[in-house]
Amino acid sequence: MSQTVTLTIDGAKIEGQPGQMILGAAQEAGIYIPRLCHKDGLTPHGSCRVCTVMVNGRPMSACTTPITEGMVVENDTEQISSLRRDLIDMLFVEGNHFCMFCERSGNCELQALAYRFGITAPKYPYMFPDRDVDATHPDIMIDRHRCILCGRCVRSSQEVDGKNVFQFVGRGEEKRVAVNAEAALADTNVDVTDAAIEACPVGAIIKKRVGYVVPIGKRLYDHKPIGSEIEADGAVTAK
Amino acid sequence: MAKPKIATTSLAGCFGCHMSLLDIDERILALAEIVDFDKSPLDDIKTFTGRCAVGLIEGGCAHEENVEVLRDFRKHCDVLISVGDCAISGGIPAMRNMVPLQECLQEAYVDGPSVHNPAGVPPNDPDIPLMLDKVYPAHEVVKIDYHLPGCPPPADMLWEALVALLNNKPLDLPYELVKYD
Ligand code: SF4
Numbered sequence: 001m002s003q004t005v006t007l008t009i010d011g012a013k014i015e016g017q018p019g020q021m022i023l024g025a026a027q028e029a030g031i032y033i034p035r036l037c038h039k040d041g042l043t044p045h046g047s048c049r050v051c052t053v054m055v056n057g058r059p060m061s062a063c064t065t066p067i068t069e070g071m072v073v074e075n076d077t078e079q080i081s082s083l084r085r086d087l088i089d090m091l092f093v094e095g096n097h098f099c100m101f102c103e104r105s106g107n108c109e110l111q112a113l114a115y116r117f118g119i120t121a122p123k124y125p126y127m128f129p130d131r132d133v134d135a136t137h138p139d140i141m142i143d144r145h146r147c148i149l150c151g152r153c154v155r156s157s158q159e160v161d162g163k164n165v166f167q168f169v170g171r172g173e174e175k176r177v178a179v180n181a182e183a184a185l186a187d188t189n190v191d192v193t194d195a196a197i198e199a200c201p202v203g204a205i206i207k208k209r210v211g212y213v214v215p216i217g218k219r220l221y222d223h224k225p226i227g228s229e230i231e232a233d234g235a236v237t238a239k
Numbered sequence: 240m241a242k243p244k245i246a247t248t249s250l251a252g253c254f255g256c257h258m259s260l261l262d263i264d265e266r267i268l269a270l271a272e273i274v275d276f277d278k279s280p281l282d283d284i285k286t287f288t289g290r291c292a293v294g295l296i297e298g299g300c301a302h303e304e305n306v307e308v309l310r311d312f313r314k315h316c317d318v319l320i321s322v323g324d325c326a327i328s329g330g331i332p333a334m335r336n337m338v339p340l341q342e343c344l345q346e347a348y349v350d351g352p353s354v355h356n357p358a359g360v361p362p363n364d365p366d367i368p369l370m371l372d373k374v375y376p377a378h379e380v381v382k383i384d385y386h387l388p389g390c391p392p393p394a395d396m397l398w399e400a401l402v403a404l405l406n407n408k409p410l411d412l413p414y415e416l417v418k419y420d
């Protein structure tokens with residue numbers, strides 16, 4: 001398809017294909033739009049709002065908004081950064097995120113976003129919700145204290161693994177990720193090699209017996225902020 | 240001119256953050272050149288002797304005495320810093336926050352498998368500070384000016400932060416130093 005759509009992001013002119021979402025078009029142009037519930041290859045979910053950008057002056061989620069000709073997008077502004085910071089703060093206080101002993105620390109996307117935005121403490125009071133752990137499966141465990149309800153496991157299981165292991169139940173504060181079985185994770189057809197297990201951005205779904213294998217200093221986000229791999233790509237391909 | 244003073248305390252913490260401060264190694268001599276230590280477990284001064292430029296808080300508030308000490312620090316320090324994850328989020332002690340206090344005490348002092356307590360009730364000597372309903376981060380009790388996360392925060396971070404603050408420079412810590420673990 002030779003047809004292209006031209007838009008601007010923070011004043012920079014970029015091109016994309018019709019039907020592409022803002023987040024994807026930006027990414028191909030080497031512009032990182034922060035995201036949590038979105039994972040490349042999965043149907044966009046539009047639930048975390050971390051990818052919020054201003055489109056022609058209105059806040060929209062970049063992962064679910066298709067690009068249009070002449071669209072004016074703001075991504076890296078103080079107004080949007082403070083909005084995103086608030087969302088990240090809320091995700092931290094709504095769950096029980098004990099980074100100091102979490103196996104995912106250093107490779108966690110929520111934590112990495114907090115680092116990228118320079119958060120040293122959340123501005124909202126901690127809620128300390130009472131949640132549970134499902135360690136029934138021999139190779140996998142769910143720690144719901146850390147779940148941010150992004151739905152990446154739900155979509156990966158359906159769209160990539162061709163199964164239906166995870167689903168949300170309940171609403172509002174009661175909402176939680178449940179498993180498709182009478183009792184627990186061990187009773188599902190989940191497998192440790194499922195894409196759904198890798199899809200979790202935080203330490204809510206983890207493989208057993210591989211925690212802390214990567215030493216501090218060698219983990220994904222120890223030295224470079226999340227998104228810098230996209231920004232680096234862009235620097236190479238932009239011109 | 241008298242040197243500015245630093246005070247430090249460990250509330251509901253494990254002293255790991257204080258160990259990290261000692262981990263600045265021989266730079267502690269340079270620090271001693273530019274500051275005096277006031278109330279702190281490092282020099283064992285128990286009560287404030289005057290106004291302090293900087294107060295370092297390790298640990299959150301688990302009982303009433305933690306709250307009193309924290310308020311005393313706020314009163315005496317120009318700049319108050321939460322040092323480490325326990326001060327910032329409650330940390331490991333806050334793992335009890337998901338369990339009602341009564342149940343915690345019952346398990347710890349009566350029902351626990353290794354408990355020997357013929358009295359069969361949690362201790363309630365008036366000298367023992369009363370537990371709070373849950374563990375609170377320092378900034379939910381008093382105003383905190385800066386947060387230095389980490390478990391513990393790296394010695395280099397504590398050093399850079401102190402040097403910047405004592406020289407009236409902005410606190411601009413490099414990406415690598417600001418971590419939650
Ligand atoms: S378990 Fe992980 S992937 Fe699934 S909804 Fe929770 S945070 Fe998202």
Ligand code: FES
Binds near residue numbers: 034038050051
């Ligand atoms: S990444 Fe777009 S709403 Fe979550």
